[in-house]
Amino acid sequence: MTTTVYGIKNCDTIKKALKWLDAEGKPYTFHDYRKDGIDQEMLKTFVEKLGWEALVNKRGTTFRALSEEQKNNLDENNAIALMLVHPAMIKRPLLVSGETYHLGFKPAEYQAIFNE
Template identity: 60%
Template sequence: MTTLFGIKNCDTIKKARAWLTAQQIEFTFHDYRKDGLDAEWLNKAEQALGWEQMLNKRGTTFRQLSEEQKQNVDKESAMALMLEYSAMIKRPILIHNDSYYIGFKPDQYSEVFA
């Protein structure tokens, strides 16, 4: 089973979905905003990927934090922020055969589905 997690209107998500569809790979799309996000899933993803890799520091939501919040981010605060603001999670997260992958690069996906 293959599941792609992210936000529907994200350009990177659109590219990943188009790639999967073009390769005729069946997948389920889970939209954080529409379908929700829970602490259990977030913890599993963090165990597989690490919170530092998951936290999107380039996005608008992170940049809007106070300087103190940005400077003092740790696992606990990052997890709370990602749970509250799903846009702070790097996208997409792909789960395929119980393995987790983050981001979208066609070459990486080609290897995953080889």
């Protein structure tokens, strides 16, 4: 089963998730949005699997820096457009393992995913 972790390299939560995967001996590929990019097709797949509301990281500095108009007029199309321009707005890590799509990192949740 192929596992890919999507995110931004300098994110502390990404570092924790990758450290866990390494410690557990789970093979994975890391996809850095800033280095490897993200396109509309990939983002639309994530939205289909997880929902656009779940993907938007409203607690991050990138989201907080948006104008009030951008925040108040957020819908699926606007969110996708903003996440393409500002990939740091995408909640992370986003783990894709086989057919499983998972947002965030908690060791117990990762343990459950990899023990299925």
